[in-house]
Amino acid sequence: MSTRLRALLVAPLLAALLLGGCGIPDGTDVRRIGPGPSTGTSAGDDVAPTRHGRESTLEPKTFVQYYLEAAAGDPSGAMERVKDFLSPSAAAKLRAPLPDIRVVHLVEDPLVNPGSDAVTLRAQTIGSLGHNGTLDPVSDGRTIEYKLTVGYISGKNGLFVTNAPSVLLISDSALNAFYERRNLYFWNLEQTGLVPDLRYLSKDLPSEQAPNEILKWLIEGPSQLLEGTVVELPEGTALDGNVPAVSDDTLQINLSGQSVQPADDPDALDRLRRQLMWSLRPNLPRTLKLRVGSQDQHSYEGNEYLTSNLAYSLASRPERFLIYNGQVRRMSRFANPTEPVPVLRPEANRNIRAAALAAAGDRRFAALVVDAGARQELRVAAAPAGEQAEPARVSLPGGSTGQPVWAITSEDPHIPAVGLITVGGRLYSFASDGSPVAAVAVPGASSGITAVAVAPDGRRIALAAGGRVFIASLATNGDGVQVRQSRHILTSPLRQVTALDWSSETWLTVAGARADRNRVAIFEVTLDGTQVSARLDDIGTANVSYLAAYPVGPTAGKDSSDNVAYVANGAAFDVQYGPIRIIVGDLAEPVANPPSGVAPTSPFFLR
Numbered sequence: 001m002s003t004r005l006r007a008l009l010v011a012p013l014l015a016a017l018l019l020g021g022c023g024i025p026d027g028t029d030v031r032r033i034g035p036g037p038s039t040g041t042s043a044g045d046d047v048a049p050t051r052h053g054r055e056s057t058l059e060p061k062t063f064v065q066y067y068l069e070a071a072a073g074d075p076s077g078a079m080e081r082v083k084d085f086l087s088p089s090a091a092a093k094l095r096a097p098l099p100d101i102r103v104v105h106l107v108e109d110p111l112v113n114p115g116s117d118a119v120t121l122r123a124q125t126i127g128s129l130g131h132n133g134t135l136d137p138v139s140d141g142r143t144i145e146y147k148l149t150v151g152y153i154s155g156k157n158g159l160f161v162t163n164a165p166s167v168l169l170i171s172d173s174a175l176n177a178f179y180e181r182r183n184l185y186f187w188n189l190e191q192t193g194l195v196p197d198l199r200y201l202s203k204d205l206p207s208e209q210a211p212n213e214i215l216k217w218l219i220e221g222p223s224q225l226l227e228g229t230v231v232e233l234p235e236g237t238a239l240d241g242n243v244p245a246v247s248d249d250t251l252q253i254n255l256s257g258q259s260v261q262p263a264d265d266p267d268a269l270d271r272l273r274r275q276l277m278w279s280l281r282p283n284l285p286r287t288l289k290l291r292v293g294s295q296d297q298h299s300y301e302g303n304e305y306l307t308s309n310l311a312y313s314l315a316s317r318p319e320r321f322l323i324y325n326g327q328v329r330r331m332s333r334f335a336n337p338t339e340p341v342p343v344l345r346p347e348a349n350r351n352i353r354a355a356a357l358a359a360a361g362d363r364r365f366a367a368l369v370v371d372a373g374a375r376q377e378l379r380v381a382a383a384p385a386g387e388q389a390e391p392a393r394v395s396l397p398g399g400s401t402g403q404p405v406w407a408i409t410s411e412d413p414h415i416p417a418v419g420l421i422t423v424g425g426r427l428y429s430f431a432s433d434g435s436p437v438a439a440v441a442v443p444g445a446s447s448g449i450t451a452v453a454v455a456p457d458g459r460r461i462a463l464a465a466g467g468r469v470f471i472a473s474l475a476t477n478g479d480g481v482q483v484r485q486s487r488h489i490l491t492s493p494l495r496q497v498t499a500l501d502w503s504s505e506t507w508l509t510v511a512g513a514r515a516d517r518n519r520v521a522i523f524e525v526t527l528d529g530t531q532v533s534a535r536l537d538d539i540g541t542a543n544v545s546y547l548a549a550y551p552v553g554p555t556a557g558k559d560s561s562d563n564v565a566y567v568a569n570g571a572a573f574d575v576q577y578g579p580i581r582i583i584v585g586d587l588a589e590p591v592a593n594p595p596s597g598v599a600p601t602s603p604f605f606l607r
């Protein structure tokens with residue numbers, strides 16, 4: 001059984017142990033309590049998780065764990081559920097309105113000393129959970145101590161929190177137990193594809209009410225991470241009455257006339273229904289009926305809307321490549337192994353240190369880092385599928401050069417594709433037309449950037465900077481490529497992250513040095529840091545210098561990629577069954593006399 005499967009199977013047992021009072025110390029193989037990457041998007045149900053009341057236990061540690069669950073769930077009752085755990089005097093100090101719920105990760109069991117009512121919680125902040133299901137990562141990696149007192153009150157049964165922090169706290173284990181992860185979708189600024197916006201929907205909410213809540217969140221707008229990088233619904237968009245429960249396998253939605261601008265634009269209406277269908281997909285029945293203002297009602301069926309999400313086009317069997325002896329070569333056992341390398345003419349396929357290939361419809365794009373004498377140079381090219389092009393030469397600034405990645409691509413040959421690359425610890429953008437690279441400022445992570453990875457939608461990126469992981473949003477305008485928002489996420493099983501890539505729309509695969517011992521590991525982590533699961537919990541002591549994953553699509557039924565590879569100490573390895581060393585025999589085209597000391601490296605995928 002693989003390490004990955006073992007991690008997923010033991011997670012429910014760990015959750016049970018925690019609820020029974022056994023805490024999970026910082027640095028364990030599976031840190032966040034709850035399941036690993038899911039086997040699919042849940043449609044929700046009427047069965048909420050078991051909620052523990054104040055009198056459910058007399059054991060102080062377990063009581064504090066239950067207290068850290070109280071605010072989780074339906075936000076309208078969060079304050080009262082927390083007050084149920086408080087003594088009358090402590091409850092009187094807890095007054096509305098309070099800020100959003102703070103989600104924390106306990107780095108150790110609550111510290112309870114016999115004979116004392118004082119309890120210390122040592123925790124790292126993950127983020128702030130808003131009323132609209134957004135979780136804004138605000139972690140700085142520090143451990144904070146929260147002080148509270150737990151004791152008895154004369155004449156009353158059970159334990160009480162007699163002195164509490166003036167903030168609503170929930171643990172990450174409570175977040176994963178009492179909420180369902182849901183993606184809302186907004187159109188990118190070019191309105192060429194939908195961008196997912198991760199939210200947390202309370203499991204207390206009956207499934208028939210979920211569409212109403214999702215519609216309200218869509219109308220309210222995107223999360224802070226996507227502000228300025230996606231299109232909000234038109235001003236004045238509103239629900240015309242509540243969304244009724246599904247009847248005859250049909251969901252009826254009525255919106256105000258301002259929901260489509262201009263009102264007579266059929267493309268605008270079509271974009272709206274695609275956005276709604278993707279956002280409601282877990283609750284979507286066979287038919288969606290949509291009425292906007294006084295317009296005629298429209299009925300939509302089938303799966304044609306799925307093509308609006310670029311992640312849907314991800315292949316179940318990708319095309320895979322690597323660098324061998326300075327050339328881009330195809331790998332066997334993957335798609336199209338006998339086809340020529342896209343875009344590249346044979347004479348251009350040499351002296352290559354790193355490469356990226358991408359596709360948009362019938363267009364193909366190549367970015368190459370090559371040795372050009374005493375310096376490195378970027379070469380870029382674009383061509384229709386099956387054709388080749390002469391690459392343009394692009395100068396790079398001095399410094400160590402990382403892996404190029406394509407971000408925003410277009411089927412239109414008149415619109416250059418946009419890519420990203422790290423040089424000397426800074427982020428730069430480049431284009432398929434050969435224009436000069438341009439520095440890209442990253443708020444909070446402007447230097448020390450060693451790796452960049454792009455989400456399937458092309459508008460969200462992940463960065464390894466200073467050993468930490470940042471999630472950011474990307475936009476292009478007349479001023480070039482801009483990073484609008486940036487958030488540091490918590491990855492505490494790793495003290496230093498060195499490489500990363502997207503495993504799905506909402507999960508990352510990250511590699512680095514473990515926090516608990518001098519070993520290297522690969523973990524899966526949600527893009528907000530709320531859940532972490534071990535992929536390979538020990539791969540030796542050599543740092544991972546490069547990692548590549550081919551994300552699974554949103555309809556694949558899972559969140560974890562089967563196609564992950566990495567490089568450590570110059571050697572390339574597959575992750576799925578491994579690590580397994582990638583050798584010359586894995587090349588699609590056999591090598592008759594392999595040169596001594598030359599090994600395959602930098603495996604990557606056509607994206």
